[in-house]
Amino acid sequence: MNHETPVSDAANGKAPRRRDVVSTHSVFGAPCWVSLTSRDLEATQNFYSAVFGWRWRGAKLGEHFRIALADGVPVAGIAAVAAMWQMAVAWTPYFAVPDADVAVARARERGGTAAVGPLSFPPGRAALLADRDGATFGIWQGELVSNWEAWRRATPAFIRLHTRDAFDAALFYGEILDWASGVPGCCEVRYEGGEVVLRSQGDAVARIDSGAVEAAPDPSVRPHWQIHFAVSDVPGCARAAEKHGGSVLQEDETEAILRDPDGAQFTVTSHRAP
Numbered sequence: 308m309n310h311e312t313p314v315s316d317a318a319n320g321k322a323p324r325r326r327d328v329v330s331t332h333s334v335f336g337a338p339c340w341v342s343l344t345s346r347d348l349e350a351t352q353n354f355y356s357a358v359f360g361w362r363w364r365g366a367k368l369g370e371h372f373r374i375a376l377a378d379g380v381p382v383a384g385i386a387a388v389a390a391m392w393q394m395a396v397a398w399t400p401y402f403a404v405p406d407a408d409v410a411v412a413r414a415r416e417r418g419g420t421a422a423v424g425p426l427s428f429p430p431g432r433a434a435l436l437a438d439r440d441g442a443t444f445g446i447w448q449g450e451l452v453s454n455w456e457a458w459r460r461a462t463p464a465f466i467r468l469h470t471r472d473a474f475d476a477a478l479f480y481g482e483i484l485d486w487a488s489g490v491p492g493c494c495e496v497r498y499e500g501g502e503v504v505l506r507s508q509g510d511a512v513a514r515i516d517s518g519a520v521e522a523a524p525d526p527s528v529r530p531h532w533q534i535h536f537a538v539s540d541v542p543g544c545a546r547a548a549e550k551h552g553g554s555v556l557q558e559d560e561t562e563a564i565l566r567d568p569d570g571a572q573f574t575v576t577s578h579r580a581p
Contacts, residue, residue, distance in 0.1 A: 339447055348387035357547045359536065361383075362376045399435070402484055407433065432447075472517050474517075538575045538576070542563075553568055562575065
């Protein structure tokens, strides 16, 4: 992750230094970043440039890391560490937290696991976790991407957890990330349209799905977080993915589930979709 802009310390009683950016002390519990592990940095950049039109810049973390830009806004990170660290190739969402150590301790107490960290990545700290059903997610303490609202508007559209029991998962994440705690800046949790929906400042930023309410938890579901990127041309993205070594797993007029050449799965969702 790469965060370079000073943030407001208003939540800690200090004078704000900038008005257009925030820290995890004033916005927390919501998705704040997405990252991808990769085996081949150049090939990965070429693929996502073809599908999304992203441009790239280096990251402070070193030559194995890149930051994706959409219309100049940093929207995602790519780390070519999958082979080096023997990690799975996958997209991972990161949630903003005021204290990474507290969040990791809460996750462990509730049956989750900490795969990596918390580690220091100035100007913040990060950890990679798995919930008690095995779905991987990250947490980030520190400065957020400059102009957080611009990041939210640029991409992704939202993230969705496919899991065996949506209500059990909502309790797990809610207790770790202080969802529906009533603290200023926290996220609201609602049940809408057959899913548990996480809202930040009124916007749906995450969804948790486990199928029909009356159905028993499905043991065949492999729990995972799916990243949904908002695009204007779903078929165009799907054709670009196929042309550049990826594959289309499912497609309709408003949404397509794609897989990149490394095997990482993601979804493109039309801007016009509800």
